[in-house]
Amino acid sequence: MKLLEDKIIEYGQIKHGNVVKVDTFLNHQLDPFVVDALADEFIRLYSGSSISKILTIESSGIAIAYPVASKLGVPLVFAKKAESINLDGELYTSKVFSFTKHREYDVIVAKKFLSDKDNVLIIDDFLANGSALNALLSICTQANLHVEGIGICIEKCFQKGGEEIRSKGYRIESLAMIESIDADNQKIVYKS
């Protein structure tokens, strides 16, 4: 999606350690003109599908998933990260390892919000190693629901998450697919 690719080039900062920082418009400050356009594009890509719920994970997925849910008129569920809570039987739980924070989290969704009747579209800001996305997919499997697909703003294709998850049969639509980055020269190459 050209709008997003251009915004990343204009405002993104490439840091060593494979970090693409887009906090100016996507995940600390949000430009609603950009985010609403991303939502419209996800809706266009999944326009043939009857989505019942949007699923994302806190925090930076929420603002991107919200306009998708609002425009489709379906509920948004966001998985919560929790370090040490009393997990009881009313929760779907999974684990995610945060590479930026070097720590493992529990990820939880209350069982009452996802059921085997749901057809879910998962939305998130980044896909790199796939740790967060795999946690969400595990929760979907526990809920025995159908995952219609996954919508990602920025996929770092040089990391393994996208390839692994696609190989399991999931449909992933990524609006900007980065093939390589060069922190020293602040250069981004998109997948053509």
Added chain:
Amino acid sequence: MKLLEDKIIEYGQIKHGNVVKVDTFLNHQLDPFVVDALADEFIRLYSGSSISKILTIESSGIAIAYPVASKLGVPLVFAKKAESINLDGELYTSKVFSFTKHREYDVIVAKKFLSDKDNVLIIDDFLANGSALNALLSICTQANLHVEGIGICIEKCFQKGGEEIRSKGYRIESLAMIESIDADNQKIVYKS
């Protein structure tokens, strides 16, 4: 706001320890019909003001603040909670004590996203003791910006935050003002 008061009565769960759980429509699963209506009401209440940015705090404030920002066409900045990060000079920082998690957090906003030219509307889901809101107000003071006002979905008026912050001269608009709750009888009394 009657729509919100009715939703709290219909779906809210009152727990001991002054907890009003509204995870069915406001802060774990979100009903975009309700949340968009809350955003419209905040915009109506502050319609005479020229807001330059919306400020909230992760995570549950984000989805409520996003449609306000989108409808007004201004950026949304969300403050991040951080436990142990390298705080450098490029960040506004404050402290918030979470009563639900019994822990103190650093709250940060990158300096580049708030300036003394901003006229900010702060949005959050709950106001009780005011710990999160005071942290946001401290950041606004550090940025030397003007706080046009504060928009809260649910204020627990039997806790001290609202009164204290109003006494400092801030305008707070709360869409549901709870005067008392009774967990044993699942009863809520709104301020009349």
